Each structure stands twice: as structure tokens, then as C-alpha cells.
Amino acid sequence: MLNLKFSWIMAIFTIFFVFTITRKAGNSEVKVVDYIVPFVNYSKMLLTAPENQLISCLIPKSMSQLTVNIMCLLYEKQEYFKNDYSLNDTWTSQRNCLEEFKFIHPLEPIQKGTVKFAFIRDPLKRFVSFYLDKCVREKHCYDCGTNMRCVVEKVYTNLKKIQNSWHGTSELGYVEQHAAPMSWNCNFHKDIESWELIPIGSDANERTIxxxxxxxxLKKQGVNQTLIEKVQEGRKSGETEHSTHASNARFEAERIIQKDPYIQNLIYFFDYLVFPFTKDFKIPFTTTQYHRINHFETLYGS
Structure with missing residues (x-):
């Protein structure tokens, strides 16, 4: 099923750039700006638990700290319990596993029976988390301050440069790495269909699911029940200190996004096609072009 969806995505992606894409603005037609493309081979941060034939991938602002904590638990169980680590520990907590070559470099070729998983997050909620953490809290987003449109435009400009000239050899930009589309991670351009993609959100119910x-x-891969229960209990019990999901600032950021289709679509339009999330965005095609892309609304929602 995922292979079929992936084929549709690539077909839509091709047509998107073959045809002149326009939208109505009053009585005139205006060209839609080029959206950031999917599947640029930008960032690959893999973690492995060889004993259980598990590989995970860190996607920034998509529960990446939770991923580290879970994989460290599986990789070095004794040290995890000895030091009383928590699944809610932050990036400031020391993790010896991150210094282990075997932990951050899965063996090639990947053995038969290995399961690869990644947490994925609603693209715009992920952007809000990035914006509040890196732009508002850390003040790392260029000279934009808290101007969200400014942030989007600067991120877009830099991602556009990367997608047009990326060779996988340059240093990853701090802001761009956290804001890049999810499809730019994990070598998804090669084999997204081989990954177990687990949607996750910030509220307790979404995390529990x-x-x-x-x-x-984990059970399928032979992880013992004690460790599975540790994962289940730990994540239900708290938040990391820079969590932003319940803040007034988040509600205001989401309100701004809902009113601004430009912000909604510029960077993450294709993430909503690649990954199993839906959103109420306006399709940026005329009616004729809409029919050219083979029942877009039926496949992916409007």
C-alpha cells in the first residue's frame, strides 16, 4: 500500500513541476511560488539496538529526544537503570550511548529481519514546535525575532539553495536542520516504504497511541516485557522541559498559521502528501489542473 502511495506521490510531484501551476487572485491568475521539494538527501541520524535488530532515525522536532532515550535504553540497559535515566530527560543529560560507534552507525548491509522505525509529526505542528523553541526561546532564527513570516521566508530561501545544490558534504545548518521537511531525513529518498512510520503528537492521548x-x-523484535513497560510508563508520565504544546504562545502561533496559507504551504506542502497527515489547506491549482492530477482530493484529502 505504501509503495502504491509513494508512486502516486512521485507522479503528482512530477506533474506539479511539468505544468504551469496557478491560482485565482480576484479576476487574474497568479503563479504559485515553487514549494520546497520532497526527498532531498539532507540529514541522516540513525541509532541502532543490534541485539533486537532495531534501527531508528532522529527527525528534529519530531520527538527526537524521546527516540534517543528509548534507543539508549535498548542499547545499554544496565547503564540506563544504574544511572536512573528517564525517557523525559533532555538534550542536556549525558548519554554515553551517543559516543558509541556501533550505536550511531548501523551495520551495512542491514540484516534481514531488522525493523526500522521513525516517529513522525504533523508537519505544521512540528514547525510550530521548531519556531517556539529555536526562534522564540533560543532566538536563533536569523534577525527575524518572533516574526513568523520572516522566519518562513528565510528558512525557505535557505532550503531552496540546499535543494538546488546539495551534495551531502556540507555542514548542516542549525536552523535548516530543524526546519527541513521530514522527507529530507533518514534516507527516505531511497527506501521510505521500508520504514515503520509512527505518527506521534504532543498531547497525552497521541503519545499513548x-x-x-x-x-x-518492540515485542515483535524480542524486547523483554520489563523494558517495554519502562517505555510505556516513562513516556506517559511527563514532558521534557522545552515542551511547548500547552503554551499560550503555541496557541497564538497556530492561530497565525491558520490565517496564512502562504505559511501553511511554502515549506511543508509535500510533507502532507508523503506522510499520513491531513490538513485543511487550499489546493493551489485551478479546476482544470486539479483534474489533471488524478483525483488528488480522493487520494490525499483537500
Missing amino acids: AIERLSGL
Whole structure:
């Protein structure tokens, strides 16, 4: 099923750039700006638990700290319990596993029976998390301050440069790495269909559903029940200190996005096609062009 969807995505992606794409603005037609493309081979941060034939990928602002904590638990169980680590520990907490070559460099070729998983997050909620953490809290977003449109435009400009000239050899930009589309991560351009993609959100119910799904994968890979229960209990009990999902600032950021289709679509339009999330965005095609892309609304939602 995922292979079929991937084929449709690539077909739509091709047509998107073959045809002149326009939208109505009053009585005139205006060209739509080129959206950031999917599947640029930009960032690949893999973690492995060889004993259980598990590989995970860190996607910035998509529960990446949770991923590190879970994989460290599986990789070095004794040290995890000895030091009383928590699944809610932040990036400031020391993790010896991150210094282990075997932990951050999965063996090639990947052995038969290995399961690869990644947490994925609603693209615009992920952007809001990035914006509040890196732009508002850390003040790292260029000279934009808290001007969200400025942030989007600067991120877009830099991502556009990367997609047009990326060779995988330059240093990853701090802001761009956190804001890049999810499809730019994990070597998804090669084999996205081979990954177990687990949607996860910030509220307790969304986390619980995601962890229950992960628990099934862990059980399948022979992880003992004590460790599975540690994962289940730990993630239900708290937040990391820079979590932003319940803040007034988040509600205001989401309100701004809902009113601005430009912000909604410029960077993450294709992430909503690649990954199983839906959103109420306006399709940026005329009616004729809409029919040219083979029942776009039926496949992916409007």
C-alpha cells in the first residue's frame, strides 16, 4: 500500500513541476511560488539496538529526544537503570550511548529481519514546535525575532539553495536542520516504504497511541516485557522541559498559521502528501489542473 502511495506521490510531484501551476487572485491568475521539494538527501541520524535488530532515525522536532532515550535504553540497559535515566530527560543529560560507534552507525548491509522505525509529526505542528523553541526561546532564527513570516521566508530561501545544490558534504545548518521537511531525513529518498512510520503528537492521548504501536514493534523484535513497560510508563508520565504544546504562545502561533496559507504551504506542502497527515489547506491549482492530477482530493484529502 505504501509503495502504491509513494508512486502516486512521485507522479503528482512530477506533474506539479511539468505544468504551469496557478491560482485565482480576484479576476487574474497568479503563479504559485515553487514549494520546497520532497526527498532531498539532507540529514541522516540513525541509532541502532543490534541485539533486537532495531534501527531508528532522529527527525528534529519530531520527538527526537524521546527516540534517543528509548534507543539508549535498548542499547545499554544496565547503564540506563544504574544511572536512573528517564525517557523525559533532555538534550542536556549525558548519554554515553551517543559516543558509541556501533550505536550511531548501523551495520551495512542491514540484516534481514531488522525493523526500522521513525516517529513522525504533523508537519505544521512540528514547525510550530521548531519556531517556539529555536526562534522564540533560543532566538536563533536569523534577525527575524518572533516574526513568523520572516522566519518562513528565510528558512525557505535557505532550503531552496540546499535543494538546488546539495551534495551531502556540507555542514548542516542549525536552523535548516530543524526546519527541513521530514522527507529530507533518514534516507527516505531511497527506501521510505521500508520504514515503520509512527505518527506521534504532543498531547497525552497521541503519545499513548504512538507508544502502544511502538510497543508492538518492540515485542515483535524480542524486547523483554520489563523494558517495554519502562517505555510505556516513562513516556506517559511527563514532558521534557522545552515542551511547548500547552503554551499560550503555541496557541497564538497556530492561530497565525491558520490565517496564512502562504505559511501553511511554502515549506511543508509535500510533507502532507508523503506522510499520513491531513490538513485543511487550499489546493493551489485551478479546476482544470486539479483534474489533471488524478483525483488528488480522493487520494490525499483537500
